[in-house]
Amino acid sequence: MLRFALVCQLLAGLAFATNCSAEEPTQLPLILAHRGGAYEFEENTMEGFEACYERGIRGFETDIRMTKDGVLVLLHDDSLDRTHNASGPVEERTADELKGVRTNKGQAFLLLEDYLKYFQNKPGVYLELEMKTSNKNLYPDARIAEYCDKLYAMASKYKPANSDYLFTSFDERPLVVMRTLDANWPIAIIASQPLSLEFIERANRLHATHIACQISGTSRKWVQEAQKLGYKINGWPGHGVEDYHLAIGLGLDVACTDIPLAIQRFKEKLPARNPDTPE
Template structure:
């Protein structure tokens, strides 16, 4: 019954998108599993990433931080309190101190190297590696270079040749550093605001290739304008099926969602011609 309701809802969204813009049909947005599907699994865990991959999802977003002794790990918050059986920032702990830390449901704390190693033999994957460096107390300017050098080296080491790995951030500092390390590697600027001309100019200044904007308030016209300039547009947050309808209507390239397997199921239930 649930699948039938979701299918009807998604078909309604597609009718709006395709009928409203029949002369300019954009491909369906890539499903991006936000933190590995944060509303379906414990966020930033191998359980979530593995389950999504086995379900056929090929887009993933995760959050990268660095321990006191320079080890890169996956964690969204400035502290471990909400998601793990520990407290305080990982930036103030060593990798050895995190060895026995588990999530609230008993999963292992995830290192970036283990995460990337899982995808190393899985071609055709799109990864957004968000650099969580905005807190300048945890990441003063002097620490950005070390963080970026290590992240770039590890991503380059593990990335399959036919996969797309992006460095993304709200913080301009690591984006500037990454562009200096590699003029060709795709990067994305994120902001908690709709797409606008000001946002596009900011992306241009940073030599970004992608823009991650809030879906709410973003117009199809602005998305098309950015795409004509060569940018790929990611819309967020995605917390319900209706958010994916909006992503379709806006013509987004990527739809960041906390319910990736739900969206994937509704897409699979569509007639073949509607998925082209």
């Protein structure tokens, strides 16, 4: 029944669209600094987040993991090997053991609380907090509830007014738990695939508000149809300025990029679309 209802809605939208001229987006996609600008700075470091904010970026994405003793930290990979002067999963270390860990260029290992404290007095930011729990060896079902409880409590504590904080994941398990903790908090399902009817159905089943899809292969038609159903669409990955060109053409709401400052410089050269509409 759900699929039938969605198909009917989408077909109705398509029929309407064929009788109307295509509308231009009223604003450009929000620049989302992926891991704080992973190609311009060391990823998931305060250096990157601070530099991007100071230069006008207001969208940030980061990755959340939990230590052996239940402390939330920022790290993308399943191990420390690639980005830090240590090895193995952060889930097998205590927070105290991480105090001496540094990035490859000598920056301190970043705790989620320190990250959120930085944005606490900065209203108007958009933060995507990706829950890196897909590895079931590191995050068995029994550990998901503790992880979600702590993340929800901390995000709620530090979130400033007039800001958008999203819980996002490839893993459906934490999304389901987050929806039970708060029926209204924005959540996004991520998948390594273009936007499609099946992807929209999955978002609907999870009661998601946002969809993060691969920009390559996604069509403007599906972006428009998903937006008509109320979803905000984030396209990834963004490695070059040409990816932001594509995000504009697709009419995305958010463009995830590893080069946020380069995109910001490009965006500043574009003519304003609607100066009365905030990003």
